[in-house]
Amino acid sequence: xxxxxxxxxxxxxxxxxxxxxxxxxxxxxxxxxxxxxxxxxxxxxxxxxxxxxxxxxxxxxxxxxxxxxxxxxxxxxxxxxxxxxxxxxxxxxxxxxxxxxxxxxxxxxxxxxxxxxxxxxxxxxxxxxxxxxxxxxxxxxxxxxxxxxxxxxxxxxxxxxxxxxxxxxxxxxxxxxxxxxxxxxxxxxxxxxxxxxxxxxxxxxxxxxxxxx
Amino acid sequence: xxxxxxxxxxxxxxxxxxxxxxxxxxxxxxxxxxxxxxxxxxxxxxxxxxxxxxxxxxxxxxxxxxxxxxxxxxxxxxxxxxxxxxxxxxxxxxxxxxxxxxxxxxxxxxxxxxxxxxxxxxxxxxxxxxxxxxxxxxxxxxxxxxxxxxxxxxxxxxxxxxxxxxxxxxxxxxxxxxxxxxxxxxxxxxxxxxxxxxxxxxxxxxxxxxxxxxxxxxxxxxxxxxxxxxxxxxxxxxxxxxxxxxxxxxxxxxxxxxxxxxxxxxxxxxxxxxxxxxxxxxxxxxxxxxxxxxxxxxxxxxxxxxxxxxxxxxxxxxxxxxxxxxxxxxxxxxxxxxxxxxxxxxxxxxxxxxxxxxxxxxxxxxxxxxxxxxxxxxxxxxxxxxxxxxxxxxxxxxxxxxxxxxxxxxxxxxxxxxxxxxxxxxxxxxxxxxxxxxxxxxxxxxxxxxxxxxxxxxxxxxxxxxxxxxxxxxxxxxxxxxxxxxxxxxxxxxxxxxxxxxxxxxxxxxxxxxxxxxxxxxxxxxxxxxxxxxxxxxxxxxxxxxxxxxxxxxxxxxxxxxxxxxxxxxxxxxxxxxxxxxxxxxxxxxxxxxxxxxxxxxxxxxxxxxxxxxxxxxxxxxxxxxxxxxxxxxxxxxxxxxxxxxxxxxxxxxxxxxxxxxxxxxxxxxxxxxxxxxxxxxxxxxxxxxxxxxxxxxxxxxxxxxxxxxxxxxxxxxxxxxxxxx
Numbered sequence: 023x024x025x026x027x028x029x030x031x032x033x034x035x036x037x038x039x040x041x042x043x044x045x046x047x048x049x050x051x052x053x054x055x056x057x058x059x060x061x062x063x064x065x066x067x068x069x070x071x072x073x074x075x076x077x078x079x080x081x082x083x084x085x086x087x088x089x090x091x092x093x094x095x096x097x098x099x100x101x102x103x104x105x106x107x108x109x110x111x112x113x114x115x116x117x118x119x120x121x122x123x124x125x126x127x128x129x130x131x132x133x134x135x136x137x138x139x140x141x142x143x144x145x146x147x148x149x150x151x152x153x154x155x156x157x158x159x160x161x162x163x164x165x166x167x168x169x170x171x172x173x174x175x176x177x178x179x180x181x182x183x184x185x186x187x188x189x190x191x192x193x194x195x196x197x198x199x200x201x202x203x204x205x206x207x208x209x210x211x212x213x214x215x216x217x218x219x220x221x222x223x224x225x226x227x228x229x230x231x232x233x234x235x
Numbered sequence: 236x237x238x239x240x241x242x243x244x245x246x247x248x249x250x251x252x253x254x255x256x257x258x259x260x261x262x263x264x265x266x267x268x269x270x271x272x273x274x275x276x277x278x279x280x281x282x283x284x285x286x287x288x289x290x291x292x293x294x295x296x297x298x299x300x301x302x303x304x305x306x307x308x309x310x311x312x313x314x315x316x317x318x319x320x321x322x323x324x325x326x327x328x329x330x331x332x333x334x335x336x337x338x339x340x341x342x343x344x345x346x347x348x349x350x351x352x353x354x355x356x357x358x359x360x361x362x363x364x365x366x367x368x369x370x371x372x373x374x375x376x377x378x379x380x381x382x383x384x385x386x387x388x389x390x391x392x393x394x395x396x397x398x399x400x401x402x403x404x405x406x407x408x409x410x411x412x413x414x415x416x417x418x419x420x421x422x423x424x425x426x427x428x429x430x431x432x433x434x435x436x437x438x439x440x441x442x443x444x445x446x447x448x449x450x451x452x453x454x455x456x457x458x459x460x461x462x463x464x465x466x467x468x469x470x471x472x473x474x475x476x477x478x479x480x481x482x483x484x485x486x487x488x489x490x491x492x493x494x495x496x497x498x499x500x501x502x503x504x505x506x507x508x509x510x511x512x513x514x515x516x517x518x519x520x521x522x523x524x525x526x527x528x529x530x531x532x533x534x535x536x537x538x539x540x541x542x543x544x545x546x547x548x549x550x551x552x553x554x555x556x557x558x559x560x561x562x563x564x565x566x567x568x569x570x571x572x573x574x575x576x577x578x579x580x581x582x583x584x585x586x587x588x589x590x591x592x593x594x595x596x597x598x599x600x601x602x603x604x605x606x607x608x609x610x611x612x613x614x615x616x617x618x619x620x621x622x623x624x625x626x627x628x629x630x631x632x633x634x635x636x637x638x639x640x641x642x643x644x645x646x647x648x649x650x651x652x653x654x655x656x657x658x659x660x661x662x663x664x665x666x667x668x669x670x671x672x673x674x675x676x677x678x679x680x681x682x683x684x685x686x687x688x689x690x691x692x693x694x695x696x697x698x699x700x701x702x703x704x705x706x707x708x709x710x711x712x713x714x715x716x717x718x719x720x721x722x723x724x725x726x727x728x729x730x731x732x733x734x735x736x737x738x739x740x741x742x743x744x745x746x747x748x749x750x751x752x753x754x755x756x757x758x759x760x761x762x763x764x765x766x767x768x769x770x771x772x773x774x775x776x777x778x779x780x781x782x783x784x785x786x787x788x789x790x791x792x793x794x795x796x797x798x799x800x801x802x803x804x805x806x807x808x809x810x811x812x813x814x815x816x817x818x819x820x821x822x823x824x825x826x827x828x829x830x831x832x833x834x835x836x837x838x839x840x841x842x843x844x845x846x847x848x849x850x851x852x853x854x855x856x857x858x859x860x861x862x863x864x865x866x867x868x869x870x871x872x873x874x875x876x877x878x879x880x881x882x883x884x885x886x887x888x889x890x891x892x893x894x895x896x897x898x899x900x901x902x903x904x905x906x907x908x909x910x911x912x913x914x915x916x917x918x919x920x921x922x923x924x925x926x927x928x929x930x931x932x933x934x935x936x937x938x939x940x941x942x943x944x945x946x947x948x949x950x951x952x953x954x955x956x957x958x959x960x961x
Contacts, residue, residue: 095379095387131384159341168310168343185490192313194379194387223490225464229385230311233341 056165056174058222062182063164067123070136070153075121082178084213086113086120086206088150089162089231091132091170092142095194096228100171101146103196105204106188110149113210120150125162127234132170133157159233169228173206177213184209186224267390271301271380276372276392277353281406283396285364291327292412293317293376293392294353301382302349305335307462307501309345309469313379313387315354320373324361331355333418334504334514335460340383344469346460353415366400420502420514426848429499429519436467436486436493438503438519441844443480448508450477456506459484459517465491466499480844495523545704548697549711556715559682569678569720570747584727591724593668595717597675602713605679606706628766629818631864632774634680635758636814639778640785641677642751645744648782649789675717682716697914764863764898773817780813837882841895843903851926855890855949858920858930860908863898867935868917875937884946890921923949 056063062085066076077085088106090097100106110120124139126132134142139153156162165174165185175184189202205224212219265276272295279290293315295303304312319327333352338345360370374392379385399405425442438459440446449457457475461467471487484503493499499521502514559565643649697708723729759774784806791802839845841858849856859876861868875881876892885892895904897916908918911932919933931945 093384095385163342166342193377194313223465226311227313228311229381230340230343230345230383232383233343235341 056182056185058182058185060182061180062174062176065161065164067161068136068155070139070155072136075152075154077176077180080119080176081180084113084118084178084210085176086118086210087154087165087174087176088120088122089167089170089172090122090124091126091229091232092134092146093131094170094229097170099194099196100188100199101148103199104147105199106171107147107149109204109206112207114149114151116210116214118210119152121152121154122148122150123154123156123161123167125156125159125167126232127159128157130232130234131229132232157234159231162231162233167231169226170231171228172226172231175206175209175213175219183213183219184222185226186221187226187228190224192225192227265392265394267392269380269386269388269390271298271386272296272303272378272388274376274390274392275411276374276394277409277411278372278394278396279408279412280396281408282399283360283364283370284399284401284403284405285360285366286362286401287360289358289360289396289408290355290412290416291358291372291374291394292353292355292409292415293374294351294411294415295348295378296351297349297380299350301380302336302338302345302347303352303378303380304345304347305460306330306332307346307460307464308379309337309347310343312345312347312381312385316377317354317356318375318377319356319358320375321358322361322364322370324363325370326359328357328359331357331419332502333415334420334502334512337458339470342470345381346469353411353418355412355415355419360398364398366398368398370396370398372396418514420504420516423503423515423517426844426851427517427519428847429493429521431488431493431495431521431523434488436488436499436521438484438486438499438517439478440482440484440503441480441847442482445505446477446480446482449475449482456504456512457484458504459486459501460504461489461499461501463491463500465489466493466501493521495521497521545707548704548708552697552708552712553715553718556712557718559712559716560719565678565682565716566750570743573720573723587724589668590671591721593671594675594678594724595714595721597672598679598717599675599710599713600672601676601679602709602716603706606709610702610705628762628770631758631762631765632770632777632817633814635755635762635774636777636781636817637677637680638751638755638758640781642748642755643782643785645748645751647745649785678716679713758864761863761898777813777817780809784809784813837885838892838894841893841904843907846893846907849891849893850922853924853926853928855888855924856920856922857885857890857892858895858907858918858922859892860895860897860904860916860918862896862916865897865916871917871919871935871937875939875942878939878942881939881942881946884943888946888949889924890946921945921949 062077064077066074066078069075092098092101097106113120122139122143124132124134126134136153136155139155142148143150143153154161161167167174169187171188173184173186173188174182177183184205186205188206189199189204191198191202203221205221208221209219267274274296275294277292277294279292280287283289297303304314306314308314315330317330321327332354333348335346335348338347338349358372364370372394375389376392377387377389379387425440425445428439428441430437430439457473459467459473466489468487468489474485476483476485497520498518500516500518503517504512504514506512560569697705755778759771762770762774787802787809788806791799838859841860846856846858859868859872861872863869884890895901895907897904897908905914908914908916911918911920917935919935919937920930921933922928922930931949933945934941
């Protein structure tokens with residue numbers, strides 16, 4: 023393939039140029055930026071408690087980003103069963119930062135103000151480190167979040183090491199949880215043991231993220 | 236009273252039995268509804284017989300703006316699921332999915348159905364089914380129905396069919412089944428290829444009608460739905476381009492792009508001329524091109540493909556360069572150099588050495604220049620290869636003129652002044668370093684069409700390498716070309732071995748003019764292939780002008796100063812007219828090459844489509860990549876490929892002989908050459924029968940025996956599929 027090199031180089035550098043020229047907010051493609059093995063896209067967003075949340079502040083720690091919508095049946099499955107709350111408790115006990123992200127636009131399913139988001143977490147025994155409000159969907163689009171739940175894991179060096187579903191059986195049935203491979207639990211175990219993440223990219227499943235039109 | 240009460244008890248018992256039956260699951264009906272979806276279970280026949288295959292359909296009527304999901308739901312959502320409970324021994328197949336549609340919610344894209352859909356499943360009854368009995372079917376159907384919000388729902392549907400005796404007539408089933416079959420994707424009527432690189436999946440559909448439609452009309456709706464999640468990005472546009480008779484759909488790969496050899500399965504949905512959307516099932520094996528292996532360093536990548544190390548390539552290039560000295564177009568030029576050396580044999584040894592170095596410098600500078608041009612063209616993304624300059628008709632014409640002029644000079648029609656930077660300088664009494672340098676340049680120019688054995692592999696390797704390696708291989712080739720003469724200059728013992736100078740030298744010189752004329756004739760023929768018959772008249776007219784100019788120049792050399800200047804001026808004008816007129820003439824004609832009628836030959840013209848078609852059918856194929864300006868290629872065709880025995884062997888083994896003509900640039904052929912690490916012709920490939928069989932690469936110098944033994948080696952496998960078919 024003597025000429026592939028030249029073509030490859032020029033195409034890649036063009037792409038880099040194109041990406042560099044795009045302002046962050048204009049990125050409309052659903053999975054353009056968050057790539058496994060690449061630095062996770064940096065962000066600063068509004069927290070439910072009114073304080074800004076910045077990814078850079080958690081350098082040196084593992085960060086889990088969980089897109090959520092408390093009215094979505096897939097999210098309900100994993101909260102009513104206690105699956106996600108337990109994962110949150112186990113992870114944060116080991117020093118992992120777990121951030122819920124709510125990208126539902128105002129007037130759409132799952133959209134809540136900061137105070138309600140915290141109250142809802144109380145009702146369902148959720149224990150994240152924080153809740154990020156993303157009503158304009160910028161953070162969701164930056165990461166290419168498609169579903170609720172949709173999970174991303176950033177390692178202590180700031181690299182994206184996991185993106186995908188919560189587990190391996192896409193359904194709304196609670197009794198499937200025990201039968202499924204919990205990809206997030208497995209990825210966190212891999213990270214804790216300094217192993218490369220075995221299933222780094224899996225199929226996310228759930229309701230669509232209710233972005234602003 | 237007792238009777239009355241017993242009647243009440245009886246009715247009570249009956250009610251109880253009924254409700255028990257309901258608990259046991261016999262109360263489900265063939266219809267069920269949720270606020271969003273009405274579902275119904277239907278069958279393709281009114282009854283079932285032992286061993287029958289019938290189709291069952293789950294029909295959904297969905298309220299407006301809501302949808303359910305296809306087997307690949309896209310970015311979110313959930314495919315519908317049906318769990319069957321059938322009588323013992325009966326089997327249900329997989330869901331047959333109708334062609335889906337697309338739903339876009341912001342950046343999230345889903346694949347599924349709205350309004351109405353029927354999912355078909357084939358059910359096979361056991362052969363032991365007792366006639367007169369019942370065949371109850373029960374389906375638990377799970378779906379997620381979404382507008383913007385999503386609701387998971389589940390219904391139970393039941394249907395009981397009477398069992399009839401085998402061979403008896405069965406009444407028609409639900410008309411919904413027939414309607415549902417019409418919605419299933421059809422098998423694909425066209426050849427489809429899938430190529431993957433890091434940035435794109437390309438589906439190429441070879442169909443002239445489809446291509447014509449998309450080329451001439453505003454593109455109708457066309458979408459490829461991948462069956463598996465992760466193969467394609469569901470939200471990215473799928474631009475369509477028309478390439479010749481093919482349609483190319485460019486698709487952004489998803490998070491789990493297909494690997495080499497994997498089959499990409501899905502449905503291609505096309506809105507047809509009549510406004511109807513039709514689906515076609517696609518299952519194309521994916522070939523991954525080098526662009527995909529972004530992690531592998533380019534050196535390792537390419538070294539692997541041609542199986543050569545840098546050192547080996549440099550050595551092969553050196554050997555190739557040495558062999559170039561013996562090529563018919565180079566030999567006369569070198570002989571002239573050797574002859575001139577004889578004249579100076581008695582002279583200062585240092586001067587002779589300097590001449591040798593000047594010649595070597597000329598060769599190396601030319602090869603460095605060629606290498607630099609290739610590097611620049613490559614950086615621009617052009618498909619170039621060795622001998623690429625001969626794909627330009629004006630260049631071929633210029634070399635033809637040059638050969639002719641050298642011939643005239645050797646014949647003694649004219650002699651250029653010793654100070655001139657011409658070829659004659661080397662024959663002059665005074666040792667002209669510039670002359671030696673340009674003899675080196677000339678040797679390189681005339682050597683290019685003669686691809687020596689070993690050179691092909693080395694150059695193919697070099698072209699895939701970073702610039703320094705490419706230059707090293709080219710310079711090594713040049714060194715090989717210059718080496719014999721250089722040794723002659725530096726080694727007096729060799730000089731002494733040459734015959735003594737004398738009048739015979741003038742005769743030899745004149746005799747060597749004829750290979751040059753021969754080369755010119757051949758190049759005019761090449762030109763005719765490239766630019767059509769008019770180019771012959773242009774080239775010959777130009778040669779006449781050159782001959783006239785040469786005669787004018789020489790005959791006025793000793794005339795009066797005015798006459799001399801006048802004739803020289805006229806000669807220069809004639810020469811300019813020949814060159815410019817020739818250039819304009821062949822440029823204008825370049826687009827109209829004479830097409831040789833392929834029908835009367837034993838070969839077919841190569842095209843990627845034809846080649847792929849033959850390979851897909853598992854037919855054995857011999858591919859000959861050639862060019863009119865490639866001497867080795869022409870020699871091989873004459874000696875080996877036109878041989879009656881070889882032609883017979885091809886016929887008997889059922890081998891299709893495809894001839895790819897690279898005389899003019901052809902990106903398809905360049906790409907095929909690149910697959911084998913080559914950048915120039917000739918290349919001979921013998922693909923044995925069977926899809927996916929690995930080809931034999933034949934040597935660059937062919938004899939009938941080489942070809943025959945290659946056919947024999949591919950033999951049994953090559954001949955048998957043909958026999959099996961007959």
